[in-house]
Amino acid sequence: MLGKRMIGAAAAAAIAIGFSAFEASAQQRQRFDYWYGLTGQLGEVMADHCKRFNESQTQYEAVCTGQGGYDRAEQNTIAAYRARQHPTLVQIYDAGTVNFMLSGATYNAVQFARDFNMKIDWNDYFPGVALYYATSRGEMWSFPYNSSSAVMYWNRGAYQRIGRNEAAGTWEQLENDLRSLKASGHACPMAIDFDTWQWVEQFLAIHNQSIATRANGYQGLDAELVFNRGLLPRHLTNMKRWLDEGLVRIQTAQTGKTLVQAFADGSCAVTMSSIANHGVVGSTAADRLQWSVAMLPVYEGFQRHNSLVGGASLWVMQGKSRGEYQAAAAFLDYVASRAEVEWMPTVTGYIPITNAAFRHMQETGFYSRPGFAGRETAITSLTFTPPNENTRGIRLGNFTSIRSELTSEMQAAYTGQKSVQQALDDAVARGNQILRRFEQTMRGRQLP
Amino acid sequence: MSGKRVTFKNLWLAILLILPQLFLVFTFFYWPAGEALYWAFTLEPPFGGEQQWVGWQNFETVFADPLYWNSVKRSLLFAFSSTALAMGIGLLLASFVDRQLAGYKVYRFIYFWPYAVAAPAVGLAFRFIFAPDAGFVSAINVWFPGLWNPALDGFDAMVLIVLANAWSMVAYNFIFFLAGLQSIPRSLVEAGAMDGAGAVRRMRDLQLPLIAPTFFFLIVINITDSFVNSFGIVDITTGGGPARATDLMVFKIYSDGFKGKDYSLAAAQSLVLMLMVCALTFIQFRFVERRVHYS
Structure with missing residues (x-):
């Protein structure tokens, strides 16, 4: 009885997969998978960011899936990687950085940006943000994203x-x-x-x-x-x-x-x-x-x-196709653009993570608007001194x-x-x- | 026994029919259990890759940890108290309905509902109700300041998860007890009543011995369930705290394995838990079941 039902379900699933593959090719947009950890109102902002990217151009499509929490996003990515079903891009919280650095499963950010001609200006990130996700020699292995202090x-x-x-x-x-x-x-x-x-x-x-x-x-x-x-x-x-x-x-x-x-x-x-x-x-x-x-x-x-910075960064995973990487690179370029780095603090309490965006927001009076006044405190705190061995992050x-x-x-x-x-x-x-x-x-x- | 055995003439058909079920059992039980057994003797990096065979090291780490024994102690305390509470209340409610007290038809219908509520939802509800600052129970702290605080007092936290777990198990026990009680011929109970036995006496000397098989079955189910299904409640209500007062074995497996990504340590612990539940069940069958008479 159960067996018969399963065969039926499997057949239905096969048909559904067939159809969605057909749909995708009909649309002719290069897709890539992106998993995020945030939930609730912040999860909606993550989904919005994908939507904004998808509406901003017609070439690529980010398929974004919430994983129900930072630790779930990490667990699910590990399980998926072991089954070779992992996404191209994943949002991983600060505490997961060590596992990802040692995994051998990631495409390091600097190398990735070079291989796919990305426009990222690495020196524009606040050092306190950048160094948390960088190796001991200062080379960044993931892309800073939602950040706080x-x-x-x-x-x-x-x-x-x-x-x-x-x-x-x-x-x-x-x-x-x-x-x-x-x-x-x-x-x-x-x-x-x-x-x-x-x-x-x-x-x-x-x-x-x-x-x-x-x-x-x-x-x-x-x-x-x-x-x-x-x-x-x-x-x-x-x-x-x-x-x-x-x-x-x-x-x-x-x-x-x-x-x-x-x-x-x-x-x-x-x-x-x-x-x-x-x-x-x-x-x-x-x-x-x-x-x-x-x-x-x-x-x-x-x-x-x-x-210290808190929050999460975006990791590119190994083993995906060139097309998927191009799409992911376009997404990463999009979210790192000044306009998008500025968008995030307007819909959440997160900070702008680049000097350029922060300066522009100060100039346009963002931090004197009611409801937003005071948020620059986090940046003052994060950039109070140049980071040293005790203050750039924790790698345990x-x-x-x-x-x-x-x-x-x-x-x-x-x-x-x-x-x-x-x-x-x-x-x-x-x-x-x-x-x-x-x-x-x-x-x-x-x-x- | 052998006289009752059903035999299939067509062995191949029989094998074919049970194959899907065997496949499911293999995929969802034996395979993961086998994998866990292997991991328990290796050090498994989170993303896979080269494992090292470390023999008994994981088990030695587990057994040498005083906090592991703390979690075993807490789990036993939790399992036995929530089983006693859930079965006691289940039996009481079932006997009320069996005696057809006022409104018993409505109660018979609604008492089963809690069992359909998922453990995390139970946990969330109990966390709200029993929150010392804001919950319904916070009134206690108005009269006796500081009396109830599961966030800081380990004993209160244990009481909270026992109550939450018992609440969801009562429903299950209630249905089985009621079915048991109703299978007892009315004339027996009525004869007892006519001879002057009160409700408590009839329960103790007449009904309980007659539903002993049900009682035994429920003990086994409740204890097993308390060991393996308590995770959702602990995760939502106490998170294992305060100061590890509710760090049950199954919750420790989750935090070491899924939060800490130490798959090998979690695998070793889950094998220990599996053996422990098997041993408890064995003891129950060996020593308790002897006193049970199936009619």
């Missing part, structure tokens, strides 16, 4: 009630502000969560502290984690103290409101999150909520350094697992199961085991 969101109204009209520049000042906010009756002066990106990774970068040896992993797979030394233990100990004093509160989807929701409805006066959420806060903010963004604070006595194998070990240990420390130092020591020890396993799995391969 972390900023501090602060409630102007609440600050006015404590007699202040600017955001805290240092953690010391922020602690005073939080204390005043609490004294003024604000039940949640600052919202935090267990995301390592803004609370640990960005923190380390702007304080010029290493997360790992070997230039944060860029120079080799034998890197070892070191974030249990230096400033981080002191900072997280402060954080735990503030938590106990009620100066900060934990806000996650599990408690009912995420950081962004708790800030936008006015219940928490300060939080730190991606600039990509600027649009979300704008459209969901409670009535009369006066708010703004500022750079993440630094501790007194520390020089501020540039923050299986970094998603290291992040989740650190998240679990932060939960243990914040809920009082162990001291902050113990938690960080444990996270480093477990993270190093993950790195050694990754190194062994990739034996014989070198980071480019």
